[in-house]
Amino acid sequence: MEKLVPVGISNKHVHLSQQDVETLFGAGYTLTPFKDLSQPGQFACEEKIDIVGVKGTLKGVRILGPARKESQIEISVADGFVLGVQAPVRDSGDLDGSPGAKMVGPKGEVELSKGVIVASRHIHMSTEEAEKFGLTDKEIVNVHVEGKRGLTLSNVLVRVNKDYKLDMHVDLEEGNAAGLKNGQTVKIVCENK
């Protein structure tokens, strides 16, 4: 069976803790949903903030909700050049040893000591979809993209959860490098299966 997956391309964005939401936007503030994302319960927010690094600023960076345990800034390698930070390629939430940056909102600022990462590409899928594909949580697969800029990505992490919906997440540079458009279908290829 062909293991086909739609692609979602992520531009730079921020996840905030509720405490940082209130420091940046005011006491008691809650984020305003703007558009639902592919994973149930996740949404892009109306709110944007500036991210300030030692070398430069990324203005108007979109916040994704809901609030999380810990704030996290997901950028591309090129965004890192603008900020003047070398952000490591990491899975979401794996922030130890990553560089920090200053977040500037309309009501306040937060100096993060860590949390700036380039997100590792990964595939969300539900338990049922994983069973259908014969894959398990945390498995590493290859993904093939057709086209003039076609390529096969190594080291793609599979993340399985009953609440996930089938979607592969890559960042803007990965998407552009592969000639991908949002929603385009790619194919999981496993050497041994």
Added chain:
Amino acid sequence: MEKLVPVGISNKHVHLSQQDVETLFGAGYTLTPFKDLSQPGQFACEEKIDIVGVKGTLKGVRILGPARKESQIEISVADGFVLGVQAPVRDSGDLDGSPGAKMVGPKGEVELSKGVIVASRHIHMSTEEAEKFGLTDKEIVNVHVEGKRGLTLSNVLVRVNKDYKLDMHVDLEEGNAAGLKNGQTVKIVCENK
């Protein structure tokens, strides 16, 4: 035998005709070499110009010399969003049907009706290197990159010329998406060889 190739990562740049050099910088002007590039006779210039599209401007874009028959602007997909043009992925010199842009220099402007492209990745090699690798001019190969962001690029064009020096050229988004650094070694993989 392993077919190993060093990588050169290209940021946005411009090649100019001598006529456009003179319109932008003044009558009789010649480009000023700043740094030699990997291919013999090619150089980065001291001179930079602004590229203006319908939506925005790329400021201070480096010119590469020497002057060519026809002006050509090589950008990334993300640069195309800034300009507001959808530049096609093309081999160098294949400009028919590509969008134009305005070039602004210190002494004048040139409105290009075509010439804005995203350069196709390709490998330069000398006749001797091609023989050693068992490859021929215009052959299409795959190229494997190791690492956390490892991948295998399809559709990589081989360009053979007695004056070329072994080097694979990718653009900044391809380089960042693959976690590449300038000068890093990658491997040509051919299914049938």
